[in-house]
Amino acid sequence: MIDMTELSKKHRSPQAAARLHKRNAAQKRLKYYGILAISLSGLALAILLWSVLGKSAGALTEYQIQMEITLDAELIDRDNIERADFSQLSKDMLSNRFPFVNGRTERRGLFDIISSGAAYELRDLVAKNPNWVGQTIPFDFLASDIADLYFKGAYGQIEPITHRGALTIQRDGESLAFSSSDADFAPLLGNVRARLLARANDHRIEAALQENGRRVFNERGDFVEAAKRKNNRDFELAQAEALEALAAQPDGVFELDQFTASIFLKLGQVWVRVETISSNAGTGKILGDIANGVWEASDWQLLIYNSPPITRKVSDVQAILLETLREQGKVSSGINRHFFTSGDSREPELAGIWGAAVGSFWTMLVTIIFAFFIGVPAAIYLEEFARDNKFTRLVEININNLAAVPSIVFGLLGLSVFIGFMGMQRSSPIVGGMVLGIMTLPVIIIAARAAIKAVPPSIRDGALALGASDLQVSMHHVLPLSMPGILTGTILGMARALGETAPLIMIGMVAFIVDIPDGPTNNATVLPVQIFRWADFPERAFEARTAAAIMVLLAFLFTMNLTAILLRKRFERRW
Amino acid sequence: MKLSILPCLAILLASPAMAREEIRIVGSSTVFPFSSAVAEQFGRNPDFPTPIVEATGSGGGIKLFCSGVGEKYPDIANASRRIKAKEFALCNQNGVTEILEITIGFDGIVIANALWAPRFRLTTEQLTLALAAQGPLPEYWSDIDPSLPAIAIEVLGPPPSSGTRDAFEELVLHQGCKTTDLVACEGISMREDGAYVNAGENDNLIVSKLETNPDALGIFGFSFLDQNYDVIKGASVNGVTPTFDAIASGDYTISRSLFAYVKVAHIGLIPGLEGFITELVSQAASGEEGYLSDKGLIPLDEVQFLQNGNRVKNLTSMTADGLR
Numbered sequence: 001m002i003d004m005t006e007l008s009k010k011h012r013s014p015q016a017a018a019r020l021h022k023r024n025a026a027q028k029r030l031k032y033y034g035i036l037a038i039s040l041s042g043l044a045l046a047i048l049l050w051s052v053l054g055k056s057a058g059a060l061t062e063y064q065i066q067m068e069i070t071l072d073a074e075l076i077d078r079d080n081i082e083r084a085d086f087s088q089l090s091k092d093m094l095s096n097r098f099p100f101v102n103g104r105t106e107r108r109g110l111f112d113i114i115s116s117g118a119a120y121e122l123r124d125l126v127a128k129n130p131n132w133v134g135q136t137i138p139f140d141f142l143a144s145d146i147a148d149l150y151f152k153g154a155y156g157q158i159e160p161i162t163h164r165g166a167l168t169i170q171r172d173g174e175s176l177a178f179s180s181s182d183a184d185f186a187p188l189l190g191n192v193r194a195r196l197l198a199r200a201n202d203h204r205i206e207a208a209l210q211e212n213g214r215r216v217f218n219e220r221g222d223f224v225e226a227a228k229r230k231n232n233r234d235f236e237l238a239q240a241e242a243l244e245a246l247a248a249q250p251d252g253v254f255e256l257d258q259f260t261a262s263i264f265l266k267l268g269q270v271w272v273r274v275e276t277i278s279s280n281a282g283t284g285k286i287l288g289d290i291a292n293g294v295w296e297a298s299d300w301q302l303l304i305y306n307s308p309p310i311t312r313k314v315s316d317v318q319a320i321l322l323e324t325l326r327e328q329g330k331v332s333s334g335i336n337r338h339f340f341t342s343g344d345s346r347e348p349e350l351a352g353i354w355g356a357a358v359g360s361f362w363t364m365l366v367t368i369i370f371a372f373f374i375g376v377p378a379a380i381y382l383e384e385f386a387r388d389n390k391f392t393r394l395v396e397i398n399i400n401n402l403a404a405v406p407s408i409v410f411g412l413l414g415l416s417v418f419i420g421f422m423g424m425q426r427s428s429p430i431v432g433g434m435v436l437g438i439m440t441l442p443v444i445i446i447a448a449r450a451a452i453k454a455v456p457p458s459i460r461d462g463a464l465a466l467g468a469s470d471l472q473v474s475m476h477h478v479l480p481l482s483m484p485g486i487l488t489g490t491i492l493g494m495a496r497a498l499g500e501t502a503p504l505i506m507i508g509m510v511a512f513i514v515d516i517p518d519g520p521t522n523n524a525t526v527l528p529v530q531i532f533r534w535a536d537f538p539e540r541a542f543e544a545r546t547a548a549a550i551m552v553l554l555a556f557l558f559t560m561n562l563t564a565i566l567l568r569k570r571f572e573r574r575w
Numbered sequence: 576m577k578l579s580i581l582p583c584l585a586i587l588l589a590s591p592a593m594a595r596e597e598i599r600i601v602g603s604s605t606v607f608p609f610s611s612a613v614a615e616q617f618g619r620n621p622d623f624p625t626p627i628v629e630a631t632g633s634g635g636g637i638k639l640f641c642s643g644v645g646e647k648y649p650d651i652a653n654a655s656r657r658i659k660a661k662e663f664a665l666c667n668q669n670g671v672t673e674i675l676e677i678t679i680g681f682d683g684i685v686i687a688n689a690l691w692a693p694r695f696r697l698t699t700e701q702l703t704l705a706l707a708a709q710g711p712l713p714e715y716w717s718d719i720d721p722s723l724p725a726i727a728i729e730v731l732g733p734p735p736s737s738g739t740r741d742a743f744e745e746l747v748l749h750q751g752c753k754t755t756d757l758v759a760c761e762g763i764s765m766r767e768d769g770a771y772v773n774a775g776e777n778d779n780l781i782v783s784k785l786e787t788n789p790d791a792l793g794i795f796g797f798s799f800l801d802q803n804y805d806v807i808k809g810a811s812v813n814g815v816t817p818t819f820d821a822i823a824s825g826d827y828t829i830s831r832s833l834f835a836y837v838k839v840a841h842i843g844l845i846p847g848l849e850g851f852i853t854e855l856v857s858q859a860a861s862g863e864e865g866y867l868s869d870k871g872l873i874p875l876d877e878v879q880f881l882q883n884g885n886r887v888k889n890l891t892s893m894t895a896d897g898l899r
Contacts, residue, residue, distance in 0.1 A: 213722030311805035512611035512628040
């Protein structure tokens with residue numbers, strides 16, 4: 001018999017207290033580690049969502065420019081509307097609307113403010129309403145990616161600057177000489193001077209590097225090379241000094257270039273793009289029609305576009321055109337329906353996620369049919385009927401190994417068996433679905449076996465005792481009870497398959513496919529592949545679309561996981 | 576249960592390939608952005624479905640292309656280099672004897688760094704010294720030439736599997752080694768001691784890495800410089816800055832031709848194939864002011880452009896002459 005007082009004494013000893021303290025501290029530490037781990041992963045998730053959400057905001061809206069277009073009956077054959085050249089028609093409309101835009105580059109810029117797909121949308125609309133031919137109709141032209149980014153402020157903004165003087169203008173063809181009664185342009189010269197000094201600084205840095213070279217080659221005794229570097233240095237220094245001298249001129253006339261901020265004058269509705277400027281005068285190109293004369297200070301505007309042309313895809317002329325259209329109230333924005341309803345495109349403004357989402361749907365349908373209806377019977381057989389011998393154990397080990405095989409291997413299998421041997425079509429969801437199905441199969445078998453194993457033996461025994469056959473026990477009792485677990489496993493396996501790209505590279509689903517697939521044998525691509533492809537394109541506007549596509553994929557995954565949780569909650573049984 | 580197996584079987588039975596209606600294009604991921612733009616434009620006509628363009632890489636694409644004649648095999652292979660003699664032989668062996676070679680245009684390869692970082696003026700020889708595994712493996716740019724900035728050499732570029740990398744080795748290392756005694760031309764390749772970093776196939780990723788690392792230089796296609804002038808700038812090579820005009824005129828030397836190989840036997844077999852290649856070599860697409868130049872393709876000069884058009888018009892097959 002243990003003496004309880006002795007035991008209590010032991011437990012109250014200082015050693016015991018120290019041990020207890022240590023144990024409690026360890027427990028507390030474990031708790032904090034857990035909290036730390038969860039907060040870190042939560043933080044990582046929050047950063048991911050925040051950055052993706054932030055970037056995807058730009059893809060949620062799209063801009064349209066409403067312009068009247070005349071559907072010339074001579075150019076459009078009423079019986080053959082689809083073959084009419086609506087691209088040329090749209091270009092002519094733009095040229096007529098902005099007759100002052102001339103020169104090859106500027107005209108290309110003009111045509112580039114609306115999407116190249118807009119003309120084809122117009123074509124499809126007119127094809128539905130053939131009686132419009134011969135009329136002039138207003139049409140919402142989809143803004144190009146450049147125009148869209150400009151309206152969204154991605155390239156900065158044109159801002160007004162205060163001025164006091166009256167402006168005297170003298171026109172010579174398209175160019176304009178102007179002078180203000182005040183030194184209105186003086187504040188703008190800072191920008192131009194800074195640019196000159198920056199260029200001079202570039203030359204000075206290069207001169208210093210050349211000087212470095214001269215010194216080292218001198219030390220090495222290579223006087224020919226040293227002399228060359230000295231010449232280079234002097235050349236760079238001379239350039240720098242010339243630029244600095246130019247910047248120092250108080251009354252100098254400065255040329256604006258690709259690297260300086262752009263300056264505009266706005267006389268009524270007419271814009272002038274400034275080319276050279278001094279503190280109170282300058283020259284520029286007129287974009288519109290204007291007469292010689294004097295403009296009072298309140299009638300004209302001085303504007304600056306602070307980002308230099310080289311740093312933005314939208315040119316000065318394009319910015320002016322877009323501003324003009326915006327002032328005329330022609331520009332409207334709305335939800336980006338192209339993104340949610342179209343297939344892929346090389347034009348960011350036309351590119352949509354719908355084609356890939358439908359492709360993912362067909363692929364997943366084939367995957368679930370393939371994986372579920374092979375996986376579940378296999379699990380039932382292995383759990384309920386198979387004898388425990390060497391062969392079944394070998395099968396088990398292989399299934400567990402298959403679950404760990406890298407996914408690309410399944411792609412190779414699909415390439416050689418389904419496409420090579422069985423002659424099925426490349427890029428089709430049926431092949432993709434079967435490859436992903438094989439990949440998911442072991443996951444489903446393992447999950448299903450675990451779920452079947454979790455059904456208590458008392459259920460089986462009870463059913464057997466009442467005279468049920470083995471088949472009846474499995475189909476009537478075990479399978480229904482294990483279904484929630486099986487479904488959870490299946491959905492988690494499917495969620496993995498949904499995010500898979502590697503095996504699809506092999507079977508040709510990493511492709512540019514514009515048409516939306518009608519069924520599992522059409523050519524298709526899937527969501528993660530679409531994200532991968534868009535992330536690879538150079539156009540800036542694809543960045544937002546990539547992020548938005550990621551959000552769509554995450555929404556899919558979230559829905560699938562939520563379904564898994566709900567199923568489990570709904571059908572869960574406790575014994 | 577039984578009912579749900581039926582659609583499964585139906586799908587399986589329906590799968591054997593029907594007559595193919597759409598053109599299939601495979602090949603280089605460098606040509607992919609251009610090829611898909613032409614495919615999209617072609618698909619807008621009411622007569623034919625949009626061609627399917629797959630990015631498999633030049634080598635993988637040509638291998639698929641050369642596997643045989645018939646609906647199962649692709650009609651066009653894009654490549655960011657010329658077809659090799661070995662590949663051409665494989666094609667012939669599999670019955671792909673008549674191949675039409677189209678030059679789509681040029682692609683410049685640029686060396687760029689962050690906008691606020693020092694400006695680099697390099698020569699092919701200096702690039703070779705800096706990047707060749709067979710060279711002196713300098714640590715700083717200033718080790719190569721005292722007139723270069725004293726910055727540790729760190730160049731981000733594509734991995735060995737990339738066609739851009741092959742082209743860079745061909746156009747820079749193989750040229751640069753000829754003018755210096757310090758690097759042997761025999762078996763020259765990129766150094767692998769960490770100064771050259773394999774930054775993956777995604778050029779956008781390289782651009783954003785350059786943005787945050789002013790000491791690093793990146794190697795990628797011109798279209799990515801063209802879209803990102805607000806954050807990066809191109810280094811001049813042999814005194815020429817990489818601009819659209821400089822690459823088009825050939826003054827900027829690190830540029831390569833992009834090709835499309837067409838299976839002549841498929842013309843007539845696959846609907847619209849002839850129309851597609853006509854679109855590909857049209858003035859509106861790959862011409863001087865075509866929509867491909869908006870996408871960053873450097874157009875051919877007039878003579879080459881006309882030769883190209885004639886080859887397509889007469890369906891002149893290529894020969895093995897001059898292949899390597």
